Amino acid sequence: MAYKNGVLKKFIVPIVVVFFLLVGFFNSIVNLIVNIQWYEEVKYLAIYFTKLKSLAIVTIPLFFVFFILIFLYYKSIRKSFNKSRSAVDTGSNKRNKLVFLVDAVISFFLSISIGNGFWYEILQFVNSTNFNDTDPIFNKDISFYIFKLPLLKGIYQVLLTTLILLIIATVIFYIAVTAYDRLNKTVNNNVINLNKSNIKIISMEIAQFAGKQLASLAALVLLVTSYGYVLKGYEIVYSSAGVVYGASYTDVTITLNFFRAIAIVSFVAAIVVFMSILRKKIKPIAVSVIAIFVLTAIQPLVSTATESIIVKSNQRNLEKKYIGYNIDYTRKAFDINDIKYEEYDVNRNLTAEDINNNRGIIDNIKINSYKPALEFYNQVQSMKYYYDYNDIDIDRYTVDGKFTQVFLGTRELNPASLTQGTNTWEGKHLLYTHGYGVAMSKVNSITESGKPNFIIKDIPMENKSGIKIENPRIYFGEADSNYVIVNTKSGEVDYPEGGENKLNKYDGNGGIKLSFAKKLLYAAYFGSEKILLSNEITADSKIMFNRTITDRINKIAPFLTYDRDPYMVISEGKLYWIIDGYTTSNRYPMSQPYNNINYIRNSVKVVIDAYNGDTNFYISDEKDPLIQTYKKIYPTLFKDLNTLSKDIISHFKYPEDIFDLQSEVLGKYHVTDPDVFFDGSDLWQVSKDDTDVSNNANEAKNTDYQTLKLPKSNKSEMVVINYFNIRNKNNMSSMLVGRMDGENYGDLVAYRFPSNESIYSPALFQKQFKQDAVISKELSLLNTQGSNVNYGDTVIVPMENSLLYIMPLYIRATGENSIPEVKKIVLSNGEKTVMGDNMEVALGLLFGDIKNTEKTDGTEGKNDSNTGNLTLAKQAKDIYNKMIEAQKSGDWSAYGNYQKQLGEIIEQINK
Incomplete structure (x- = not known):
């Protein structure tokens, strides 16, 4: 009987433990399986496993390192404790098991926390790509600041925090033991007073109890502090103390030298403190700590005094070099250093002949404004109450053999518009699953009543554009975030026709097939038993989720920043979404930050099939070191732009977000002379409309896509354009044009207007x-x-x-x-x-x-x-x-x- 009880006990305990682990981590396990299936469906499973593998590579060794170090430190403290008490460590199996358990738990959480916090920084460090350009202060490649310094700082913070916690834990352990002893003595009527004599005794006891450990820890803290100030010196390239962002005269001549002095003193102090604790001498420790404290305290005072007394009186000359650095590196970081500048001598001599000779431009002038056009699309072209237009975009197509600018709107499903009869689980997830078609109108023409002139419209679709659309259904878009199940028994609603719903059965390759096991899985994941119980779902049914295109790309590549305005493209009979991806950083040295960004490149074009959900990332700027580093980290993620259809490429636009940012930067950084920059005498600001179409003052910005024939060009092209005023004046000073057609894609041209004319x-x-x-x-x-x-x-x-x-x-x-x-x-x-x-x-x-x-x-x-x-x-x-x-x-x-x-x-x- 005892044998059976022992066997039962032997198996029941592990089973109970496993059961509670499964219950406790149930959601995490479900999420893991769902993520694996989704990444496999979108063909980016390797991207997901990159993170998992990196976490494992980082956390597993860290766990063993922490486990061994904590155990050795415990053994060292235990040995010192026994020695200070003249006791013999007889050992205890229960105590050792408890120590191992506590050690394992602490090591697990430390390794997981550090792994989650630094796995990506480690990958960037290992795969960093040189910029082949150095900063002007330390002559280090820019890659050091963007890819390496963040990890080095992280290591410093982890080391310093760990060492301080160990010191605190050691002292607390000593205090707890000592308090226990003192409590016993107090009970025996021997009250202990904290006089000088007793404090000296306590300090000697601490040294005896954990002297070597505390000496080592204190020395290591000072060594890490020294290392931290070395890193802090590099960060003067991000200083905001001077007249411009980045290292200033005071930073380089005063602050940096103080940081170096503190680093040296901390290094020497580490040796002094280690030896002094071992020799039980307090004075050298105090002197070392005071020296560091004094240097740290007077550094900001000396820097401020230098700035106020020396620099302010001769700021132009002393800061000129550093202003030049800031100008140079800001222009490079925002990619405005290669802008071509041309003079545009404005006259007012346009004639009827000029108008007739530029009919290609006149016929593409936009006389439809965005907001009222979108309003009209939604009121007239939604067609059904459950369809909506989230946005309309401007693009260019060949219509009737002519280069034509158009508005293109995508008719998407709006689940919030479903009425009571259709706003059910079946309605939201099985029947109303997709948008239907697009509407297109010319930007240059209106009807006789002043409405947009549509060349693609209505449901069923009436298409007078000559642009082929084979499948108008939109399962992946900007608006609908619901999961849907397609290929069900009843099919999905396209639109009502003749009193009945015209239905469709999805035949694309998107989605995950629902076996019984997967129905169980997704019922748990989405918290809906209807997925398991619905009679409409068959073995051929598929579940689609993460259908919002921004959610989709952020889940695949969250390290990129994406443009806020995805746009639809009709190409070779199919509908595609195009989203511009940016590589960004706030770690570029000497570059002025804007909205917490001081480096940006439009290095990625994302193309998403609106029907199948196929999502492809194409590198559009091979020269960008950030995208090259990401390519090393994720070798299967990015595709060569040459493999993309030329027709889709012909619809690429110079994205508005980066153009607006570059325009804002250019307002100040078109100036390259440090003296003129210092004076602030040639500042531009982006021109604003006085009112928008809703009469809201100063809301409308003037950034616009237009068809122009640029000076010295012999053909019309679509460009994005911004106009600049002289700062705080209404006189226009210049215009910036971003080109996007053919081999000119990405070129920026700034045209300066005469300064002596209004x-x-x-x-x-x-x-x-x-x-x-x-x-x-x-x-x-x-x-x-x-x-x-x-x-x-x-x-x-x-x-x-x-x-x-x-x-x-x-x-x-x-x-x-x-x-x-x-x-x-x-x-x-x-x-x-x-x-x-x-x-x-x-x-x-x-x-x-x-x-x-x-x-x-x-x-x-x-x-x-x-x-x-x-x-x-x-x-x-x-x-x-x-x-x-x-x-x-x-x-x-x-x-x-x-x-x-x-x-x-x-x-x-x-x-």
């Missing part, structure tokens, strides 16, 4: 036309009778050494669900400003007889209206009516202006 900025243009007597009067009339005027985006088009300013005016009826419509176009050459019912009318008013070479039909918009005398006759009629209204209201100033315009048009008709 060039309208967007805000100045808006103020000017609002003050125009004729336009102001019309605006007042438009703002009455139950309607409001909203101002669209200001578009500024460089053409023939001139600037053409365009703004669409939207009329919105008062009341709910009203849609803004383009009713007027304001046009200016920077000198004269006019307002017409459409682009052709406005061009005619500004330049005279304009020839429209486009063929027109009933489907084309107002930018493609009748031409020649018909256009002029319509203009004459409109102006005549306005002249009569001005006469009736007694506004003789406006009457005279209209009369003059009418005379000019009649002269053109008579030519």
Whole structure:
């Protein structure tokens, strides 16, 4: 019986332990299995195992190192304790088991914590790629600061923390034992007083009890402190104490030398303290500690005094070299050092002939603004209540054989819009699983009523663009984060048709097939027993999750920073998402941080199949050392850009996030002369619209994608463009253009405007036309009778050494669900400003007889209206009516202006 009990006890205990471990780590085990399956499905299992392998490589050796060191330290303390008590360590199996258990637990948590905190820094350290450029202070390659210094600092922090904790643990152990002894003596009426004599006795007892251990630990603390100040010296390249970010005169001549002195004194003090504790001498320890304390305390005082007394009185000369470093390294870090600068001598001599000769540009001028267009898409082109447009993007396609800029919106499922009858588990996860199709409209034209001119629209899809779309279904997008199960018995809803739902069964390669075991797994993972119990799910059904494209890419490659605006591309009949990936750092030496970033490259293009979810990462900047390091760490993650379809590449855009950041940096760092930089006499700021389409002041930024023919170029191309004002002025100083077509992709060109002329900025243009007597009067009339005027985006088009300013005016009826419509176009050459019912009318008013070479039909918009005398006759009629209204209201100033315009048009008709 005793034998059976022993056997049962032998097996029951491990079983119980395993059971409780499984219960305690159940969620972690489920997450691990689900992650393995998901990474395998997306073909990036090696990426997931890179982390697991790295953690194992780091934590397992660390565990044994900590276990052995803690055990040896314990044995050393135990031996000293017994020796101080003249006791014999008889040993105890229970005590030894307890010690091993505690040691193992502490070692486990320490190794896991350090492994989780530093596995990635270790990989970066081991796989670092040289920048082949050095910092100006220590002459070290930039890679040292970005890939190596973070790990070295981490090691310093771990060592210092560990040593201090060991010292505290040793002293606490001594105090606990001593307190126990003293308590016994107190009970025997021998009260101990903390007088000088007893303090000396206690210090001697501590030295006797753990002298060697404390001596070693104290010496090691000082050695680590010395090491820490060596590292701290390197960090002056991130100093913000000077006139610019990075090392300053005071940092290099005073602060750095103090850090070096403290490092040397700490190293010497380590030896002194070690010997003094062993010899039971307090004075040398005190002197060493005081020396370090004094140096540490006076360093900021001396640095501040130097800055105030010496530097401030001669700051320009003393800081000039360091300002130059800051300029140079900031420009390199933000990739604005190779910008091509050209002079743009603005004149106001645009003629009708110039307009006719640049029809490719005129016909692609954006007269639809983003916000009202998105609003119209959502109100008119959602088609079904459960579909929505999260965004619309601007791109270029060949439409009717012509290079055409368009808005492209993706019709995605919005689960929040499901009504009571469909807002069920089956509705959200089995039936309403995907978006359907896209809508496309030309940015350069509107309908006769002022609405976007669609060339792809509706459900079922009506496609007049000539762009092939084979499968319009969108299972992976920006909005829907629900998991869905596809290939069920009933199928999934596309859209209602004839009183019934048109259904689809998914036939792509995305998703994970659901066997019975996997149904159990995912029921536990998502906390829904319906996955297990639903009769709709078959052995061929698949579960899809992590479908939001930003979640998807962040789970695969979280070390990259991603652009906030993914965009849809139609290519070879399929729908793809493109997301720009950035390598970023805040560790680039001497570079001014912006939003906690002081280095950035657009080194990755991510392409995601909207139907299958296939996610591919392509390297777009092979010269970037950060992406080369990531490529070494994850050799199977990145693909060569040459393997990507040329058609998809042709839709790549210069991403707006990095362009905006570079524009912000350029506002200050276009200056390369340290003296001019110090004076701050040539500062730019990005031009802002005075109002956006919702009339919210200063919200709209002017960054825009436009079709232009750049100076010295012989063809039109799509570019991203920003305009700059002189700081705190409304005069425009320059424009920055980011090119993105063909071999010019990624090139930046800055055009400087004459400094002695007043060039309208967007805000100045808006103020000017609002003050125009004729336009102001019309605006007042438009703002009455139950309607409001909203101002669209200001578009500024460089053409023939001139600037053409365009703004669409939207009329919105008062009341709910009203849609803004383009009713007027304001046009200016920077000198004269006019307002017409459409682009052709406005061009005619500004330049005279304009020839429209486009063929027109009933489907084309107002930018493609009748031409020649018909256009002029319509203009004459409109102006005549306005002249009569001005006469009736007694506004003789406006009457005279209209009369003059009418005379000019009649002269053109008579030519």
